[in-house]
Amino acid sequence: MARPRTFDEERALDAAMRTFWEKGYEATSTQDLCDATGLGRSSIYNTFKSKHDLFERALARYIDSMTTAQLAVMEDVRLSAADRIRTLFAMVIDGETEHRADGRGLGCLTVNTTVELVARDARAAGMLERDTTRRLAALRAVFEEGRRDGSITSSRDPGALARFVNAAIGGMRISSQGGADRATLESIAEITMDALTG
Amino acid sequence: MARPRTFDEERALDAAMRTFWEKGYEATSTQDLCDATGLGRSSIYNTFKSKHDLFERALARYIDSMTTAQLAVMEDVRLSAADRIRTLFAMVIDGETEHRADGRGLGCLTVNTTVELVARDARAAGMLERDTTRRLAALRAVFEEGRRDGSITSSRDPGALARFVNAAIGGMRISSQGGADRATLESIAEITMDALTG
């Protein structure tokens, strides 16, 4: 009934997501998005109605893929609670050390967006807040399980432990962007585990 | 011998620093800097030769004031090593909960700059790297002292503990920007201490 698209919307979204991830929202121009996706301006504005809308979709995609993968680990009944947290840290470290061109981690679009936009962009802030709530709830359940299975010996409140681990992940990501190598990140993860199992 | 300035350079620098801190580098326009400092464009460009130069001076000022205050605590011989770390955390938490208009922390210009610029701005990256090195060295010394005075019972390497605490501070700052309140930050700090003293 009409001219069909010559590109895959999901692939374009993915390319846009990576660009925002690498450069941040403000530093990414619409031209950058055209270059990254291979689309013309018309196609971009026809498909995604504005730079901000495209960013929101990219962020939603990022959040969904990240949190889906992390929740799968946190709900993996084959692992003890402590091992779930260890696996979670390993995932974060793998993610941070994976795309390194210049020896630094890319960080995490969620953390980056928190720093760059949360004070000024209520919609982004809302998305991040909902995601944090979801991840904290899953972490809390892991620690409740850990109390039962005996793998988490800390007597701290499970909710507090959840926030602690969430903060630790953020700290590892910042450290990675600051230049920490894999061994350093692994060491940070181990010491973080000390707080849970010691 | 010539017309004198009608403004205080240090005050202007301070205002610029706060603006970069609140909005980030890219999102701060030269007009924003004029508004914040009360200076005209000419005065800004006459005093600081470019936006980027002004940013570097602002960042240097921030780093200097922050690290000076933190090193003073870390070298305070009246306190046990563990108490120095506790005091350090208290300073970070006070800083994060101090300027809250909207219930969120401003974060830390160092962390914010790491996220926003480190991948693209070699000069800023260098400044941050030197500062991190300095702070890690001080933290390491604290943990060596903690082994002697018995207040730090973890058997982990002092350098590793230093990087762990540095990451923990970053994580607390990200958590604060994400909306964590004072009680949450204090709880994170306590659990972090568990890893050092447990």
Place this chain on the structure above:
DNA sequence: CAGGTTATGTATTGGTCAGTACAAAACTTG
């Protein structure tokens, strides 16, 4: 109070920003 010097205000630079207008192209369906 005059000469030298620096600070300041105003106007402007060329460039890039996000976003749009519009016509040509490409496809499906009848």
Place this chain on the structure above:
DNA sequence: CAAGTTTTGTACTGACCAATACATAACCTG
């Protein structure tokens, strides 16, 4: 193959960007 619909490329919009040119103002020294 023609009508209808959507995509696409090109050119363009006004706004704002960092930075500068230049004239004027304000001050110190002699």
